[in-house]
Amino acid sequence: MAPGQAEAAAAPVGWNETPWSPSPxxxxxxxxxxxxxxxxxxxxxxxxxKLAGGLRWGEGPVWFGDQHCLLWSDxxxxxxxxxxxxxxAVSVFRQPSNFANGNTRDHAGRLVTCEHGARRVTRTEYxxxxxxxxxRFENKRLNSPNDVxxxxxxxxxxxxxxxxxxxxxxxxxxxxxxxxxxxxxxxARGTVELAMAGIExxxxxxxxxxxxxxxxxxxxxxxxxxxxxxxGEGNRLGEGxxxxxxxxxxxxxxxxxxxxxxxxxxxxxxxEGLDGVRVFNPAGEPIGHVxxxxxxxxxxxxxxxxxxxxxxxxxxxxxxxxxxxxC
Numbered sequence: 001m002a003p004g005q006a007e008a009a010a011a012p013v014g015w016n017e018t019p020w021s022p023s024p025x026x027x028x029x030x031x032x033x034x035x036x037x038x039x040x041x042x043x044x045x046x047x048x049x050k051l052a053g054g055l056r057w058g059e060g061p062v063w064f065g066d067q068h069c070l071l072w073s074d075x076x077x078x079x080x081x082x083x084x085x086x087x088x089a090v091s092v093f094r095q096p097s098n099f100a101n102g103n104t105r106d107h108a109g110r111l112v113t114c115e116h117g118a119r120r121v122t123r124t125e126y127x128x129x130x131x132x133x134x135x136r137f138e139n140k141r142l143n144s145p146n147d148v149x150x151x152x153x154x155x156x157x158x159x160x161x162x163x164x165x166x167x168x169x170x171x172x173x174x175x176x177x178x179x180x181x182x183x184x185x186x187x188a189r190g191t192v193e194l195a196m197a198g199i200e201x202x203x204x205x206x207x208x209x210x211x212x213x214x215x216x217x218x219x220x221x222x223x224x225x226x227x228x229x230x231x232g233e234g235n236r237l238g239e240g241x242x243x244x245x246x247x248x249x250x251x252x253x254x255x256x257x258x259x260x261x262x263x264x265x266x267x268x269x270x271x272e273g274l275d276g277v278r279v280f281n282p283a284g285e286p287i288g289h290v291x292x293x294x295x296x297x298x299x300x301x302x303x304x305x306x307x308x309x310x311x312x313x314x315x316x317x318x319x320x321x322x323x324x325x326x327c
Contacts, residue, residue: 019293023047030291038288046321051083052090058312060103063302070302072312073100075170099171102147114145116164116171121145134185134192140177147204147254156185159202184235196237204254209261209327217252226252243284249274254298258324266296277311301326
């Protein structure tokens with residue numbers, strides 16, 4: 001989204017039937033320490049807030065501090081939504097969105113989006129026009145780009161599983177032309193390079209604060225895992241290792257990293273005590289959990305100090321102020 005860009009006409013976003021009531025007291029019991037080290041990240045008088053509902057599958061939240069708003073995807077409804085920090089209003093930012101999934105910003109503040117429908121990664125320019133960052137590799141169409149991050153050097157890293165072409169609910173059914181890979185695009189050079197092959201269902205990804213490690217969710221491994229790859233010269237990835245084994249019922253999806261290197265991971269698939277956001281320290285040990293009545297697909301840090309955690313649940317959008325800042 002760019003200054004002066006026309007916003008789509010507002011559309012109502014209703015409250016869904018997910019059971020919800022605000023915490024009646026502080027501290028909010030939905031925020032749980034699994035290890036004493038998590039206590040320092042809790043804000044005693046901050047509670048989980050529900051900001052919007054009525055989604056079919058929420059994903060890809062991204063914060064726009066200069067416009068005091070959050071954008072996030074509602075994939076099956078083929079739209080990107082906008083939540084306004086000052087008014088609390090929710091409107092439609094873009095529809096159709098080409099079944100947009102993951103979103104981020106580049107270092108010039110432009111929106112970068114993974115599109116299932118068009119099978120591409122795009123950048124929204126300041127004037128609202130769309131630039132294609134990647135839609136092919138070795139003259140073959142990408143599958144359905146899923147999640148995306150931008151490195152400090154301007155390169156754009158994205159995962160490309162086949163989820164969006166496996167049916168007609170979150171995209172258009174089609175036969176894959178490529179394996180499910182992780183890619184690195186360099187808009188300055190106009191290149192798209194294979195960063196890593198062989199990840200089982202590559203999904204959410206994020207860099208460590210110093211960008212020496214890249215974390216990637218293997219969402220079709222059994223159990224699901226978060227892998228850690230060292231980042232070498234020329235953005236070459238070294239041999240990966242399992243940082244987090246999600247175990248029975250664990251379903252990491254999208255995640256973000258805070259200034260201390262902790263991973264705040266969208267989590268759950270209906271299992272008791274697992275829905276919400278699970279927090280891991282840099283060693284991969286679980287230290288905290290935010291309980292929600294539904295699975296969370298992805299998260300983002302926002303607000304003036306990037307200390308507000310936005311959580312895109314499958315049907316709703318939530319937030320929580322925490323005592324750390326997102327990278």
